[in-house]
Amino acid sequence: MPTAQPRAQATFTGGFNAEALSDFLQSRDEPGWLVQQRREALAKFEAASWPTLRDEEWRRTDIRALKLSAFAPPSHGEPGSAARAAVEPMRARLASHSGTGLVQIDGTIAQRPDTVGLPSGVVFLDFDTAARQHPELIRRYFQTQAVSTDADAFSALHGAFFTGGVVLYVPRGVKLETPLYHLIGLTTEGSVDFSHTLVVLEEGAEATLVQETTSVARQTPGLHVGAIELIQAPGSRLRFVNIQNWDSHTWHFSRERALVGKDAQLQWTVGGLGARLAKVNQEVALTAAGANAQVNGVMFTTGRQNLTYITRQDHQAPNTTSDLLYKGVLKDSSRIVWKGMIRVEKDAQKTDAYQKNNTLLLNDTARADSIPGLEIEANDVRCTHGATAGQVDEEMVFYLQARGVPRETAVRLIIEGFFANVYDRMSLESVQETLREAVETKLSI
Amino acid sequence: MSDKVLKINDLHVAINGKEILKGVNLTIRQGEVHALMGPNGSGKSTLSYALMGHPNYDVTQGTATVDGVNLVELEADERAKLGVFLAFQYPTSIPGVTLANFLRHAVTNVRNPNRKEGEDLLPMRDFRKELKASMDELGMDAEFARRYLNEGFSGGEKKRAEVLQMSMLRPAFAILDETDSGLDIDAVRVVSEGVNRVAAKAHTGVLVITHYQRILNYIQPQFVHILFGGRIVESGGTELVTKLEQEGYDWIRAKYPLEAQIEDELEANATGALPAAAR
Numbered sequence: 001m002p003t004a005q006p007r008a009q010a011t012f013t014g015g016f017n018a019e020a021l022s023d024f025l026q027s028r029d030e031p032g033w034l035v036q037q038r039r040e041a042l043a044k045f046e047a048a049s050w051p052t053l054r055d056e057e058w059r060r061t062d063i064r065a066l067k068l069s070a071f072a073p074p075s076h077g078e079p080g081s082a083a084r085a086a087v088e089p090m091r092a093r094l095a096s097h098s099g100t101g102l103v104q105i106d107g108t109i110a111q112r113p114d115t116v117g118l119p120s121g122v123v124f125l126d127f128d129t130a131a132r133q134h135p136e137l138i139r140r141y142f143q144t145q146a147v148s149t150d151a152d153a154f155s156a157l158h159g160a161f162f163t164g165g166v167v168l169y170v171p172r173g174v175k176l177e178t179p180l181y182h183l184i185g186l187t188t189e190g191s192v193d194f195s196h197t198l199v200v201l202e203e204g205a206e207a208t209l210v211q212e213t214t215s216v217a218r219q220t221p222g223l224h225v226g227a228i229e230l231i232q233a234p235g236s237r238l239r240f241v242n243i244q245n246w247d248s249h250t251w252h253f254s255r256e257r258a259l260v261g262k263d264a265q266l267q268w269t270v271g272g273l274g275a276r277l278a279k280v281n282q283e284v285a286l287t288a289a290g291a292n293a294q295v296n297g298v299m300f301t302t303g304r305q306n307l308t309y310i311t312r313q314d315h316q317a318p319n320t321t322s323d324l325l326y327k328g329v330l331k332d333s334s335r336i337v338w339k340g341m342i343r344v345e346k347d348a349q350k351t352d353a354y355q356k357n358n359t360l361l362l363n364d365t366a367r368a369d370s371i372p373g374l375e376i377e378a379n380d381v382r383c384t385h386g387a388t389a390g391q392v393d394e395e396m397v398f399y400l401q402a403r404g405v406p407r408e409t410a411v412r413l414i415i416e417g418f419f420a421n422v423y424d425r426m427s428l429e430s431v432q433e434t435l436r437e438a439v440e441t442k443l444s445i
Numbered sequence: 446m447s448d449k450v451l452k453i454n455d456l457h458v459a460i461n462g463k464e465i466l467k468g469v470n471l472t473i474r475q476g477e478v479h480a481l482m483g484p485n486g487s488g489k490s491t492l493s494y495a496l497m498g499h500p501n502y503d504v505t506q507g508t509a510t511v512d513g514v515n516l517v518e519l520e521a522d523e524r525a526k527l528g529v530f531l532a533f534q535y536p537t538s539i540p541g542v543t544l545a546n547f548l549r550h551a552v553t554n555v556r557n558p559n560r561k562e563g564e565d566l567l568p569m570r571d572f573r574k575e576l577k578a579s580m581d582e583l584g585m586d587a588e589f590a591r592r593y594l595n596e597g598f599s600g601g602e603k604k605r606a607e608v609l610q611m612s613m614l615r616p617a618f619a620i621l622d623e624t625d626s627g628l629d630i631d632a633v634r635v636v637s638e639g640v641n642r643v644a645a646k647a648h649t650g651v652l653v654i655t656h657y658q659r660i661l662n663y664i665q666p667q668f669v670h671i672l673f674g675g676r677i678v679e680s681g682g683t684e685l686v687t688k689l690e691q692e693g694y695d696w697i698r699a700k701y702p703l704e705a706q707i708e709d710e711l712e713a714n715a716t717g718a719l720p721a722a723a724r
Binding site for chain 1: 497498499500520522524525526530531533537539540541542546547548550551552554555562563593610614642723
């Protein structure tokens with residue numbers, strides 16, 4: 001409906017304009033090429049159209065209540081002791097299963113990783129420091145290969161105002177045994193998070209990064225507009241976990257894409273626990289022969305949460321494999337939308353691709369939408385998909401109750417069990433535990 | 446502690462509005478062993494499910510009490526806390542929940558009936574030690590505790606897991622619902638010995654529900670009852686077992702023509718009308 005566009009166009013950008021960008025840049029000391037990129041992204045943002053329910057990707061994701069005018073571009077503040085204390089339980093949990101980590105609270109670094117113990121050449125830094133110290137790295141990989149600012153209004157907005165986030169670069173042949181973590185916390189009213197995650201593994205490198213977001217329950221809405229880029233050279237192995245655990249007033253928009261090179265292996269697990277509404281585009285591209293991606297999803301929604309995941313498995317080369325398993329548990333009037341696509345290019349013969357979505361509905365008012373999709377250009381492939389939706393099996397509940405387990409605990413055990421086959425796919429126990437504990441914490445609320 | 450009494454009084458039970466039990470009377474004291482026999486569809490499994498509190502089984506009349514507390518009004522977990530245990534004929538598989546984790550919750554709740562949701566579970570170390578000892582007694586591999594509950598268990602493993610649960614929960618009353626079905630004779634012996642050992646230790650009153658004599662060679666009943674047409678029509682000693690083994694149910698049919706008619710109807714409906722759990 002082109003006629004409806006101008007009115008929406010005029011208002012959606014809120015305070016995210018050229019003037020705000022200038023002010024924003026004033027407070028930062030950034031190289032010219034980066035400033036230029038931001039300006040270009042802002043122009044795209046201003047020219048973009050605001051998503052509506054008429055757009056295919058947004059049909060089940062209603063953001064009419066989101067007003068960008070309620071937010072200001074990210075600003076720096078010094079996290080006070082209260083902010084640190086609020087984030088500490090989650091930090092402690094992550095730290096107990098990992099090596100060193102980066103903590104950012106309200107856009108400011110609250111803990112820098114201890115890089116002393118890391119092998120030489122490894123870069124594990126907050127984004128701003130990395131951009132200053134390793135400009136060549138950032139220029140080469142940042143928004144050039146995996147994620148672009150052209151996708152939609154949010155990707156352009158992110159490109160213009162991104163702040164914070166993490167860069168992990170592992171040089172050729174270096175294997176990091178211990179998981180690293182990155183925690184993003186929001187504690188103040190109306191604060192926003194525009195973090196960018198960039199992971200680059202060179203040939204034969206190995207690493208594990210666990211990322212979690214958290215925010216203390218606030219009265220006013222919060223906003224996350226983020227991006228994740230995972231870039232893997234041949235033979236590298238990456239385990240990446242990102243757990244979205246915002247409070248229920250926060251809007252979450254994220255563009256995420258991995259490029260998995262020749263014989264490289266990716267195990268990517270997403271946890272969707274928090275947010276008022278989330279719209280996530282999670283994509284893996286198998287770019288060369290022998291690339292393998294395992295994609296896991298654990299979602300648990302309550303109240304009126306609405307999480308939308310648009311996934312894509314791009315098979316661009318022969319003999320590539322991908323295996324996606326998303327599992328969701330929905331309570332109250334919450335909703336989870338999963339729309340998956342397996343795309344197999346003409347040259348990608350002998351592709352083996354799988355996608356599966358299982359959901360468990362705890363209430364009649366909860367709703368799950370599973371929309372698998374296949375686009376196959378090659379003729380010698382194996383692509384399968386499946387989706388199930390069901391309720392907690394009363395026979396299971398009875399069996400547990402018959403052994404003295406109260407109903408509420410019985411249901412909780414069944415839900416934990418429902419997620420278990422996702423945990424079982426994760427080869428690192430510490431990573432399993434991180435996710436399991438995040439889910440258990442939410443379950444016990 | 447004085448012995449508890451499980452008293453079933455004029456119990457009527459319906460499934461989907463169809464009455465299956467039509468006034469069952471039975472009293473079991475702790476330490477006693479009772480056998481309940483009867484043809485297919487006579488209501489044996491219905492009695493066990495109704496006593497344990499399966500939501501699909503409506504008690505339309507009568508009571509079942511443990512020391513005066515009416516089970517009928519309680520949730521299944523509260524019945525378990527009062528000391529009632531059902532060894533299921535077809536134990537339910539629960540994917541993703543390990544036998545050990547499940548049992549830790551079960552044992553904690555049953556031993557601390559006043560425990561509030563969310564309070565601490567039994568200390569892991571003590572629990573593991575006890576579980577290991579119980580598993581050793583039953584000749585079960587320790588690895589078994591890490592498997593998901595009944596998931597992919599063979600028939601024999603399932604029954605053994607039921608007895609393991611009984612052993613850990615030390616119930617005052619255990620109903621064994623066709624625990625011998627689907628087992629070969631060696632497995633029947635192992636499982637029966639397990640039951641006897643637990644029952645002796647916990648002074649458990651046992652109700653063995655079975656079609657066949659063979660399990661009763663191992664778990665020897667003092668009292669034998671015949672459930673027929675939804676009622677217990679005969680009670681006696683082991684001579685009843687021998688008589689059934691030799692003569693079948695024809696003499697019962699002849700002696701109780703009214704019940705025989707009901708029994709025929711129930712049998713016709715047995716496979717069609719029962720919910721999945723009872724099949």
